[in-house]
Amino acid sequence: MTIKQTDFSDPELTEEERATYEWQIWVPDFGEAGQRRLKNASVLVTRCGGLGSVVAYELAAAGIGKLILAHGGNVKHSDLNRQLLMTHAGLGKSRVESARRRLLELNPRLQIETLAENVTQQNAQSLVSQADVVVDCAPLFEERLLLNQEVVAQRKPMVDCAMYDMEAHITTIIPGKSPCLNCLYPAPPRMWRREFPVFGAVSGMVGCLGALEVIKIIACFGETLAGKLVTCNLRDMTFRTIAIQRDPNCSHCANLHS
Amino acid sequence: MKIRIHYTTQLKSVLGIDSEEIEFPPGSILLDLLRQLKQMHPLEVEQYIFSSQDVLLPGVLLCQGDKHAGHDLSVPLQDGEEITLLSVVSGG
Numbered sequence: 001m002t003i004k005q006t007d008f009s010d011p012e013l014t015e016e017e018r019a020t021y022e023w024q025i026w027v028p029d030f031g032e033a034g035q036r037r038l039k040n041a042s043v044l045v046t047r048c049g050g051l052g053s054v055v056a057y058e059l060a061a062a063g064i065g066k067l068i069l070a071h072g073g074n075v076k077h078s079d080l081n082r083q084l085l086m087t088h089a090g091l092g093k094s095r096v097e098s099a100r101r102r103l104l105e106l107n108p109r110l111q112i113e114t115l116a117e118n119v120t121q122q123n124a125q126s127l128v129s130q131a132d133v134v135v136d137c138a139p140l141f142e143e144r145l146l147l148n149q150e151v152v153a154q155r156k157p158m159v160d161c162a163m164y165d166m167e168a169h170i171t172t173i174i175p176g177k178s179p180c181l182n183c184l185y186p187a188p189p190r191m192w193r194r195e196f197p198v199f200g201a202v203s204g205m206v207g208c209l210g211a212l213e214v215i216k217i218i219a220c221f222g223e224t225l226a227g228k229l230v231t232c233n234l235r236d237m238t239f240r241t242i243a244i245q246r247d248p249n250c251s252h253c254a255n256l257h258s
Numbered sequence: 259m260k261i262r263i264h265y266t267t268q269l270k271s272v273l274g275i276d277s278e279e280i281e282f283p284p285g286s287i288l289l290d291l292l293r294q295l296k297q298m299h300p301l302e303v304e305q306y307i308f309s310s311q312d313v314l315l316p317g318v319l320l321c322q323g324d325k326h327a328g329h330d331l332s333v334p335l336q337d338g339e340e341i342t343l344l345s346v347v348s349g350g
Contacts, residue, residue, distance in 0.1 A: 051350035137350040141317075144348060164267045164347035184326075185346050189317020191268045191306050196349040203350060229319075229326070231266065231344065242344075244319075244326040 010036040017109070021063050034219030035063060041218045042066035042111075044131035046119050046147060048099040050082030050200055051161055052137035054207025055214070057084060060103045062215055066111040067103065068130050071095045072118045082200030119143040124150045133214050134158040137207070139196070141188035148173065148181035152252045157217050159225075161210040165197045166235040168206035171225050171244065172213050176256035178226035183247035202234055259284060259337035261291065269318075269345040272302050282335055288320065289331035291341060307343060319344040 013035060018025070021035050043064055045052045048071045056067055075086040075095055083095075090098035096114035103110055113130065117123060119138060128134055128150040136147050136158055144160065151158040152175045160181060161170040173180050209230070216222040229242045248254055264277045280294060289312065296303045304310055307318050312331075314320060320327045321342040327333060335341075 047350055049350040139348055139350045141346075141348045161350075162347045163349045167267050167347070169347060184319060185317045187316040188348075189306075189346060190315060191272060191345065192317070192348055196347075198349055233266075240324060242319075242321050242324050242326055242342075245328050247328065 011040050012036070013039065017063065024062065029221035030215075030219055034215075034221060037219050038063050038215065039065045041132045042068060042130060043214055043218075044068040044070070044127055044134045045137060046127070046135070046143065047071045047137050047139065048083065048085050048095060049079070049137060049139065050084075050198055050203030051163065051207045051210070052135070053083045053085040053099065054204045055135050055137060055161070055210045056099060056103060057106065058208055058211035059214060060107040060110050062211070063107070064110070064214075064218075066113070068113045068115070068127060069096050069099055070115040070117060070119055070123070070127055071099070072116055082198055082203050084200065084204065119146055121146060125153075128154050128156060131156065133217055135210050135214060136160045137162075137210070139194065141185075141192055144181055145188070149252060151175060152180050152182075152256065155256070159210045159213040159217075161206045163198065163203050163206050166199070166202055166233065168202060168209075168232045168234070169229060170206055170209050170213070170232075171229045172217070174224075174226045174258075175253055177258040179244050179246045180250065180253045182252040183250045184229075184244065186251070205234065206232065259286075259335065261335055261338075262340050263291070263295070264340060264342040265345075266342065267345045267347050269306065269343055272306055273299055284337075286335045287331065288322070288327060288333050288335065288341075291335060292320075292331065306345075317346045319346065 045056045074092050075090045079086045085099040085102045096116050100112050124146045134151050136144050138144050155175045158173045216224050229244045231240045262279045270276045292308045
């Protein structure tokens with residue numbers, strides 16, 4: 001499914017931007033038009049952990065116009081095996097401020113809004129309203145389901161990526177067209193635990209896939225994962241694409257039509 | 259007919275296996291498969307996969323080949339088919 005969106009205006013690129021993004025502008029079907037769409041787009045990344053750090057870093061590198069980052073707490077030792085926007089020097093300091101600093105080192109043109117909180121019932125509506133696309137990287141299902149509720153209500157695309165151990169999942173939600181998270185699981189699973197086994201290379205791999213989904217959605221090229229769930233088992237390098245279906249009785253999106 | 263069942267992520271840890279093959283009589287459906295699994299792994303399946311009221315529990319996606327079966331458990335099984343019980347994850 002190719003997503004066609006027409007609500008991004010296309011600001012001109014500066015000479016510096018043309019030079020910076022020259023090699024990706026060569027990508028067929030992306031081109032300068034795609035780069036201008038990225039420049040004009042805003043993306044919400046919820047939590048800048050092992051997954052969200054890489055999503056944000058790749059989007060900053062690709063020239064996204066604005067990132068909205070939501071992540072509470074301060075940097076801990078146990079973050080540093082995977083949360084690539086956090087540094088040893090940032091231990092004990094705000095995670096989102098560490099993320100802001102690293103992202104601006106890479107791309108000083110980037111606009112960044114930060115919120116030193118995780119997604120809650122109180123802030124979800126406002127956070128989603130500021131973004132063209134949402135990337136869901138939270139370690140708690142409660143946060144994922146809250147975001148899902150808001151993106152469906154506001155009809156915004158959301159890339160949902162997640163991992164556990166050596167496995168990862170990713171799908172893209174286009175409200176009214178593809179299944180939403182509530183279609184797949186209306187409540188958190190019983191077996192999920194807040195702390196989980198993780199290599200940074202696993203969360204980073206699915207973070208790169210998530211960033212690429214965002215780029216395709218915004219720049220209107222390629223095929224997204226709407227209606228598809230990709231599962232990756234990096235223990236044996238098995239990748240599968242599973243066709244997923246909407247729940248006709250979904251309490252969130254059953255009444256939405258494309 | 260023989261059906262291979264695959265388990266992902268945390269279900270692998272809970273069951274201690276990543277797949278198993280089970281023999282079913284012709285005409286069996288997805289519901290028969292889940293009931294059979296409940297007989298084979300009663301504690302784990304009732305707690306995490308399939309309730310005592312024969313309902314799939316939240317967070318488990320039942321996939322037939324490369325297609326999510328949804329909640330329709332009346333779909334017939336096919337000889338040699340691969341079924342995946344996929345446990346959704348939230349790690350970041």
